[in-house]
Amino acid sequence: MIRALFITIITSILLFSASAHAQRVVADNPVSFEDWLAEFKLEAKAEGISQEILDLTFADLIPNPKVIELDRRQPEFTQTSKEYIRVRVSETRVKNGIKRMAETKPILDPAAQKIGVQKRFIAAIWGMETNYGAYTGNFNIVRSLMTLSYDMRRSAFFRKELHKALLILQEGHITPEEMIGSWAGAMGQGQFMPTSFFAYAYDMDEDGKKDIWTNEADVFGSIGNYLERHGWRPDQTWGREIKMPDDMAARQALVDLTHEPNPPRSCKRALSAHSKKYSLDQWQEMGVRNLDGSDLPKVTSTNIEATLLMPGGIDGPAYLTYQNFRTILTYNCSNLYGLGVSLLSDRLK
Numbered sequence: 001m002i003r004a005l006f007i008t009i010i011t012s013i014l015l016f017s018a019s020a021h022a023q024r025v026v027a028d029n030p031v032s033f034e035d036w037l038a039e040f041k042l043e044a045k046a047e048g049i050s051q052e053i054l055d056l057t058f059a060d061l062i063p064n065p066k067v068i069e070l071d072r073r074q075p076e077f078t079q080t081s082k083e084y085i086r087v088r089v090s091e092t093r094v095k096n097g098i099k100r101m102a103e104t105k106p107i108l109d110p111a112a113q114k115i116g117v118q119k120r121f122i123a124a125i126w127g128m129e130t131n132y133g134a135y136t137g138n139f140n141i142v143r144s145l146m147t148l149s150y151d152m153r154r155s156a157f158f159r160k161e162l163h164k165a166l167l168i169l170q171e172g173h174i175t176p177e178e179m180i181g182s183w184a185g186a187m188g189q190g191q192f193m194p195t196s197f198f199a200y201a202y203d204m205d206e207d208g209k210k211d212i213w214t215n216e217a218d219v220f221g222s223i224g225n226y227l228e229r230h231g232w233r234p235d236q237t238w239g240r241e242i243k244m245p246d247d248m249a250a251r252q253a254l255v256d257l258t259h260e261p262n263p264p265r266s267c268k269r270a271l272s273a274h275s276k277k278y279s280l281d282q283w284q285e286m287g288v289r290n291l292d293g294s295d296l297p298k299v300t301s302t303n304i305e306a307t308l309l310m311p312g313g314i315d316g317p318a319y320l321t322y323q324n325f326r327t328i329l330t331y332n333c334s335n336l337y338g339l340g341v342s343l344l345s346d347r348l349k
């Protein structure tokens with residue numbers, strides 16, 4: 001009996017370690033890593049990366065199995081919208097946001113004003129992405145991007161990002177040791193991929209460096225600049241939570257609208273759950289009201305068009321979203337992310 005139990009335990013341990021070993025997938029590529037890296041370096045050099053930067057960044061660097069493991073992981077079980085908002089827009093996050101906005105006021109206010117994006121939205125993205133700079137990830141960015149480029153699953157995408165990461169180092173914005181971020185290559189307090197860095201990072205304090213890792217002026221300028229360059233409207237908010245008609249038939253008719261058959265290709269997944277755009281006057285006519293039951297705002301100066309979004313279905317909360325919501329989706333194409341940023345920004349007002 002004891003012997004049988006002993007064998008069972010040993011077998012379980014062996015099976016367990018075998019499966020643990022099987023889960024540690026090494027990068028999928030028939031070419032050896034050394035050959036791959038030699039070829040990559042030649043290409044990078046031909047495209048203008050100096051030998052010095054290549055030597056500095058790739059010295060002793062090997063693929064990171066943890067990165068492959070995270071890349072292979074199945075998408076998490078879909079959270080309900082209510083649960084997502086409860087976690088992402090928690091009281092702690094709201095409280096921290098108010099505190100951090102007060103602390104950084106002399107930097108945040110002028111940055112927001114210069115860029116032309118309301119500061120509460122810059123702060124909300126900062127809070128959603130990295131808890132206001134408290135957690136920016138601790139993966140070596142070059143190593144992560146190198147691993148994902150060597151692995152063949154999304155090689156072309158990450159190879160381009162790796163090249164841009166080397167250019168960032170070559171331009172001296174940051175040192176290789178300080179260039180840390182998420183396992184998939186998103187960097188700094190606003191979680192920019194290297195290509196986004198080149199397109200949108202902003203040197204707010206004008207010291208010649210775009211430091212999105214440690215310099216708050218540059219962090220705020222970069223997040224703001226990203227939004228501004230994606231169609232931000234400084235005279236508008238993101239949208240509003242609304243009250244649906246009590247009459248079930250009228251309500252169902254509105255729910256039926258929230259399937260846009262031809263959403264823009266740029267963020268198809270999220271925008272296909274929105275209705276077509278209608279003016280606030282039209283929504284008012286269709287029975288939509290402010291959450292407190294009052295009439296929707298009368299907009300005379302600009303013609304605000306809004307889409308209806310009901311992430312929780314007919315009985316869940318309903319929102320009208322404006323242009324700025326679509327801009328937030330360019331940061332991360334997910335309606336729940338968009339609502340997280342939007343509702344957090346309302347709390348940080």
Ligand SMILES: [Ca+2]
Nearest residue numbers: 203205207209
């Ligand atoms: Ca700077």
